[in-house]
Amino acid sequence: MFDPTARPRVFGLPPGVDFPRALAQGLRARMAGAPPEALARVTLYLNTGKMLARMRAAFQDSAAGFMPRLRLVTDLGADPMSGLPAAVPPLRRRLELARLVGELMARQADFAPGTAVYDLADSLARVMDEMHSEGILPQALEQPGLADDHAAHWERSLAFLRIIARYFDEDALPDPEARQRRMVERLVGRWRVTPPQDPVIVAGSTGSRGATALLMEAVARLPQGALILPGYDFDMPDVAWNSLCSGPIPDEDHPQYRFARLLGALDLRPQDVQPWGHVTAPDAARNRLVSLALRPAPITDQWLAEGPGLGPLDRATDGLSLIEAPTPRAEAMAIALCLRAAVDAGRSAALISPDRTLARRVTAALDRWGIRPDDSAGRPLHLSAPGRLLRHVAAGFGRPVTAEAVLILLKHPLTATGSGDRGNHLRFTRDLELKLRRNGPAFPTGVALRLWAAASAEPDRQAWAAWLAAWLEAMPAFGILPLPAYVETLFAQVETLAAGPGGQAAQSELWREAAGRAALAVLSLLRDEAPHGGDFSAGSFADLVGTILQKETVREVDGTHPLIAIQGTREAREVQADLVILAGLNEGVWPAAPAPDPWLSRQMRLKVGLLLPERQIGLAAHDFQQAIAAKQVILSRAMRDDEAQTVPSRWLDRLMNLLTGLDGETGALAAMKARGQSWLDLTARLEAPNPLPPARRPAPRPPLATRPSELPVTAISALIRDPYAIYARYILRLRPLDPLLPEPDARLRGMVLHEIFEQFVRNRADTESLSAARTRLLALTEQILQAEIPWASAQRLWLARIAKFADRFVADEQARAARGVPAVLETTGAINLDGLNFRLTARPDRIDLLDDGTVHIFDYKSGEPPSKKKQKHFEKQLLLEAGMAERGAFAALGPNTVSAVSYIQLGGEGKEETTRRDVGEFDQHWIGLQRLIRHYLRHENGFPSRRAVFEARRDGDYDHLARFGEWQMSDTPEPQDVG
Numbered sequence: 001m002f003d004p005t006a007r008p009r010v011f012g013l014p015p016g017v018d019f020p021r022a023l024a025q026g027l028r029a030r031m032a033g034a035p036p037e038a039l040a041r042v043t044l045y046l047n048t049g050k051m052l053a054r055m056r057a058a059f060q061d062s063a064a065g066f067m068p069r070l071r072l073v074t075d076l077g078a079d080p081m082s083g084l085p086a087a088v089p090p091l092r093r094r095l096e097l098a099r100l101v102g103e104l105m106a107r108q109a110d111f112a113p114g115t116a117v118y119d120l121a122d123s124l125a126r127v128m129d130e131m132h133s134e135g136i137l138p139q140a141l142e143q144p145g146l147a148d149d150h151a152a153h154w155e156r157s158l159a160f161l162r163i164i165a166r167y168f169d170e171d172a173l174p175d176p177e178a179r180q181r182r183m184v185e186r187l188v189g190r191w192r193v194t195p196p197q198d199p200v201i202v203a204g205s206t207g208s209r210g211a212t213a214l215l216m217e218a219v220a221r222l223p224q225g226a227l228i229l230p231g232y233d234f235d236m237p238d239v240a241w242n243s244l245c246s247g248p249i250p251d252e253d254h255p256q257y258r259f260a261r262l263l264g265a266l267d268l269r270p271q272d273v274q275p276w277g278h279v280t281a282p283d284a285a286r287n288r289l290v291s292l293a294l295r296p297a298p299i300t301d302q303w304l305a306e307g308p309g310l311g312p313l314d315r316a317t318d319g320l321s322l323i324e325a326p327t328p329r330a331e332a333m334a335i336a337l338c339l340r341a342a343v344d345a346g347r348s349a350a351l352i353s354p355d356r357t358l359a360r361r362v363t364a365a366l367d368r369w370g371i372r373p374d375d376s377a378g379r380p381l382h383l384s385a386p387g388r389l390l391r392h393v394a395a396g397f398g399r400p401v402t403a404e405a406v407l408i409l410l411k412h413p414l415t416a417t418g419s420g421d422r423g424n425h426l427r428f429t430r431d432l433e434l435k436l437r438r439n440g441p442a443f444p445t446g447v448a449l450r451l452w453a454a455a456s457a458e459p460d461r462q463a464w465a466a467w468l469a470a471w472l473e474a475m476p477a478f479g480i481l482p483l484p485a486y487v488e489t490l491f492a493q494v495e496t497l498a499a500g501p502g503g504q505a506a507q508s509e510l511w512r513e514a515a516g517r518a519a520l521a522v523l524s525l526l527r528d529e530a531p532h533g534g535d536f537s538a539g540s541f542a543d544l545v546g547t548i549l550q551k552e553t554v555r556e557v558d559g560t561h562p563l564i565a566i567q568g569t570r571e572a573r574e575v576q577a578d579l580v581i582l583a584g585l586n587e588g589v590w591p592a593a594p595a596p597d598p599w600l601s602r603q604m605r606l607k608v609g610l611l612l613p614e615r616q617i618g619l620a621a622h623d624f625q626q627a628i629a630a631k632q633v634i635l636s637r638a639m640r641d642d643e644a645q646t647v648p649s650r651w652l653d654r655l656m657n658l659l660t661g662l663d664g665e666t667g668a669l670a671a672m673k674a675r676g677q678s679w680l681d682l683t684a685r686l687e688a689p690n691p692l693p694p695a696r697r698p699a700p701r702p703p704l705a706t707r708p709s710e711l712p713v714t715a716i717s718a719l720i721r722d723p724y725a726i727y728a729r730y731i732l733r734l735r736p737l738d739p740l741l742p743e744p745d746a747r748l749r750g751m752v753l754h755e756i757f758e759q760f761v762r763n764r765a766d767t768e769s770l771s772a773a774r775t776r777l778l779a780l781t782e783q784i785l786q787a788e789i790p791w792a793s794a795q796r797l798w799l800a801r802i803a804k805f806a807d808r809f810v811a812d813e814q815a816r817a818a819r820g821v822p823a824v825l826e827t828t829g830a831i832n833l834d835g836l837n838f839r840l841t842a843r844p845d846r847i848d849l850l851d852d853g854t855v856h857i858f859d860y861k862s863g864e865p866p867s868k869k870k871q872k873h874f875e876k877q878l879l880l881e882a883g884m885a886e887r888g889a890f891a892a893l894g895p896n897t898v899s900a901v902s903y904i905q906l907g908g909e910g911k912e913e914t915t916r917r918d919v920g921e922f923d924q925h926w927i928g929l930q931r932l933i934r935h936y937l938r939h940e941n942g943f944p945s946r947r948a949v950f951e952a953r954r955d956g957d958y959d960h961l962a963r964f965g966e967w968q969m970s971d972t973p974e975p976q977d978v979g
Contacts, residue, residue, distance in 0.1 A: 008220035008266045011276040012232025016629025018576040024058035026277030041198040042068035047205040077180030087176040095533040097121035132178040134210035138165035181211040188218040203228035206258040230573040231626040235291040241270040243296045252614040255621035282631040285316035293655045313668040323636040323676035331638040332361035334679040347578035350565045355584035373564040378555035384515035387549045394545040398478040398538020400443040403436040404741040418508030419500030437738035446473045467501035483533035486541045515554045572627035580630040585637040585649040591620040694966035699942030699973035713842040724945035728958040736957040744794035750862040753906045773810040805910035820850035829890035854899035865903035865913040883926035944973035
């Protein structure tokens, strides 16, 4: 097949060709004169599993015959018959390293945040893998002056890196990369003694990893060996090739750098690379244009010399379009339209992008047309249903479980799927949510759940609550535990949730489907390797679970469209579609910014011989050069992200600059943008909202029979300020939903303070001294706060506030006790309004019967008491309670004269805002109330929204229902009959 006397054989295929098909055709052509079985003796090493699958398909699509032996390069390291010990699972190695990192950070707390233990272990494992692959031993870290002129941080990281030397010992169990390197070295050594007589070919790899490059160099030197390089730039001149490795720092960010390094190791020149077969690029003119645009930075002056020789640029860019979308959403919608058009035309299309957020947006946009693309990256396991359930349960370890967390778990689609009674489960969950929202507790306990269910006569509800209570009580408390204990608890807690009351985990949906099987595999591996992990805190364990799940993906191919694919940039050499879309072409996205290395600086890497951060940029550039060489290509970017203006990808920027310099502002580049703009125009039309007239300011007029015939005195202020709120609450019977995650807000503070001072006044002694009263007040406060407020910080803060004004309050209370006694404490009274079918109710905080026979009404305020002006026009609660008291609304008092009403501030300075009786004043407010109620009991009068709110910027509970924002407060209310 090959001339055994020839120099190392290296072949190449230009960017844009169907690499697997061209490789298969060329191999059959070379074996045309050989016996049929000769092809079966060829060993073909490929770079990825997807490339191998496409190669197999390419041979099967051709004429019947034998196939070569198809192997993956990574199969060498996984060979169980090699005699080497099996590779250590990566998770075990990372857990071992996490223990070392944890010990380092315990001694040097300022080295990194405590939450970064596993992340640092992961990055350290990547450094080790790279050292193994490149054949670099820990002794390289001992060279003198390695960390000279660098920050002390690098000295400390070097000291730690030397600890990993144990993993490079001959008797150490190998990592996968170490085993791969040893296998390649062993194979190369054997080949030196006895070269294989049958052809061996490595195809599709760029040699970016050290072990792979070593294998490729050895194969190229075999008598019957050859390399076939993907996306080899045959248009690049010698001066460009020579510049890649000539400087003090190699030009690793160039797409062809890996090939230049490989050829240098083989002592070959770029022109020694021969074309594989008679395959031509889909667009040779485009390849020449892109090759020139991507020239190494030191020789971009070649643009002036070579540019005029490219020929008509419109011919090279005829198949290119450029979408410059204003926003990421517009970019995703434009791409979705391109893919939809391809489906309508029956053409295959591939979206290539490293931006997973963009890919998810495009997938969501395609869903409106029922198109589900085949996404090669799949869905991150931590975002799948089992992944979310595992993360939520792990996050509850070691901390009080909130009502929000409980309901998130109960509403999860996998919860209680093994009980066969999912309907009752959802019903009980809804009832529990309403209970927790309205009455708490903020941190549900097993006791609280059992008491709630005991109030019901449903045995199923009680069994359900007992199941949930047992699950809550099994949650681990805060503490440091061995990793196996946490893993077993996670297994048990998740399966208990999935099983449901009386159900079986095996019958649930938890471990079924692709995502469930993947999650079970990950968790089972963690269980197997947990003994190597040491001790964890609850928070660190939750972080570990999230990190492990995040690294796994689930690919679901059922129901995907056969013509539409979303692929990563590394698959560019395997893509063969009628339309290729390169999206996310912004700097920082494609190419991505090199990941920071917390262990070695760039200069230290260069001295040691490790790969520079630019390597990833060079590989991404090679992917770009191959993908843009397709016949029909759309380039896409968003000109702005969520934060600021974006910068075009360096490769796209070079291409645009070259086209502008050669062809002006109105040439080929303008035509590319025009073709892209047509998709943006379609997007704008698709996204254009249907104009709807804005809502008018409402003033609904319900039937008289439905209007409220009874209101509490506290609702009168709302009837004056926002009548629409009375309509919504008392006629439509809509109540604001309490927050799912309660917090110690002003409302809760007011309720607790009212209870404290009610009990204090109710149980006061006649002969109690000021100091004794103060002591009793603070003791009562602490007791009630501990019983009612589950937040320790709020308990301390509120207790301190009450202690601050306790002296003034008890002194004022003693003065009030000298004038009278409390006759009414939190007791409801009611009275009918004369001549109206209406009843007014009230529950005063306190009414004192004074020594002169009159009464004094008090109301406690946790905030600032209303001024007299506000009381006169809006805040009429106490003034109307005075009218009720004088008309006998409170049985304990009978009709009695009110001498004064007062607001007592429970906080701050504890001031008292008092309004004393004026002749006829209370009667005037009572007459005003009758006039107000009579107004709203007439059919022609509606309930306008936000009639006289205290602050225009304040949100009301029912503003969304009134569609406030579509109308202004200066608009005239529009009465409308309803109901």
